[in-house]
Amino acid sequence: MVKMTDVAAAAGVSSTTVSHVLNATRPVSEALRAKVFQAVADTGYTPNSVARALATQNTMLIGIVMSFLSNPFFAPLVSDIDKTARRRGYTLLLTENHENTVDESKQVKVMLDRRVDGVILAPAARDLEPVLDILANSGTPTVLIDRFGDRRFDEVGVENIEPTAQLVAHLVEHGHDRIGFISGHTGLSTTVERLEGYRLGIERAGLSFDRKLVRSGGSQIDPARRAVSALLATSRPPTAIITANNAMTIGALRGLRDLGRRVPDDVALAAFDDFEWADLMSPALTTIAQPIPEMGRLATKQLLRRIGGYTGETERHALPPTFHRRRSCGCSETRAQ
Incomplete structure (x- = not known):
């Protein structure tokens, strides 16, 4: 069985450093993080999630609450969140809010009962305060994505x-x-x-x-x-x-x-x-x-930073989109791009 010491030897670092990288318990450089995860891939190391949870009080779970079934925009976004989270050893718990704040509040409470380490939320319309208060009062790291709603949380969206x-x-x-x-x-x-x-x-x-x-x-x-x-x-x-x-x-x-x-x-x-x-x-x-891939990656990295203990001011990121001129607007073949 591959052990953490094997990963440390492959990466040329200490077992303590490997532990900090995998558990997000201490800030490390992107180069070092990449080096450790490459060693994980090369050795085939599989962390014991139960032991990790007992040692760190982390479940390595991220809750995702959004209308990803009913809104086609969110499916690829969830995919990009998952790719980034899995590279850090996290698993997603997904739930559909149906753009309904009552359902959303119930689902957030379920996520908190499951002791997720953090939540990425695309808030439903209207009456946002109850669900956002639940998250703020719980102290669970949270990032709002796509829709801006509350400066108590980090937010990642697009210029509209x-x-x-x-x-x-x-x-x-x-x-x-x-x-x-x-x-x-x-x-x-x-x-x-x-x-x-x-x-x-x-x-x-x-x-x-x-x-x-x-x-x-x-x-x-x-x-x-x-x-x-x-x-x-x-x-x-x-x-x-x-x-x-x-x-x-x-x-x-x-x-x-x-x-x-x-x-x-x-x-x-x-x-x-x-x-x-x-x-x-x-x-x-x-x-x-x-820029869906960038939104997913940035939201996940912001959340993992909070899970890792960062307590700085919240940040709002409005990313620039791209204008694709094609034919449905009346552009000619030569002008479309």
């Missing part, structure tokens, strides 16, 4: 306002002055910020904000499908539509298909959130792509 304004500006460049917007679930910080970005883009273009051009898609497929029908049924329907997340993009495409509208010939379409297959669609989708 300027990128959404950029989508508006791009559609205006194509001659559109009636641009519809399908917004997300009421109460989410991402919904508020992307709507703010839409209004900013409209204002910068010298256009008048028309409330009739904004419909809620509830961050879900079917409500967005209905929102498209409502937008195109107005007396002065939009010639372009922006959707505020990828689930609603699916709904919008279905709604346009229901009405026999072609993209971009009849209605141009641009979306916040990218898909792995967005460039394979016909026409390929113009999107704002969030």
Whole structure:
């Protein structure tokens, strides 16, 4: 059986150092951490999680609470969190919050009962205080991801306002002055910020904000499908539509298909959130792509730092997304990139 001393010998460090790296009980350099984990891989060492928990009071479990089953954005995010956590010897406990704060509070309590070492939470909309108070009062290290909500915790998300304004500006460049917007679930910080970005883009273009051009898609497929029908049924329907997340993009495409509208010939379409297959669609989708791998890695590293005992000021990270110009907005083949 491979022992910790074997890992230490392979890495050229002491057994104490190996223990600190594996248990995240002392800050070490990234180079040293990588060296130890490479030795773990080379030797095939498997830590005894029960013994480790008894020795360190850590369970090596991270609780993940988000709508990863109902929202297609979160599945790849969970995958990137898992990759980073597993390299440090942690296992994820996953639970779906259904964007419901009552369910979310219950699930967080279950995580705490399981004695997870930390929690990564994408808060549900509305009435965030109860669940965030539970986490704050428990003292369990917590990172909020995707949605900003409380400066008591580290937060990792993406810039929303300027990128959404950029989508508006791009559609205006194509001659559109009636641009519809399908917004997300009421109460989410991402919904508020992307709507703010839409209004900013409209204002910068010298256009008048028309409330009739904004419909809620509830961050879900079917409500967005209905929102498209409502937008195109107005007396002065939009010639372009922006959707505020990828689930609603699916709904919008279905709604346009229901009405026999072609993209971009009849209605141009641009979306916040990218898909792995967005460039394979016909026409390929113009999107704002969030840096999902970076978000997952950073949120996990922030959490592990807190688990390791870091007590500094909380940090808020809003990462820059990437604008993918494709064909659904009306770009020519040569301009799309």
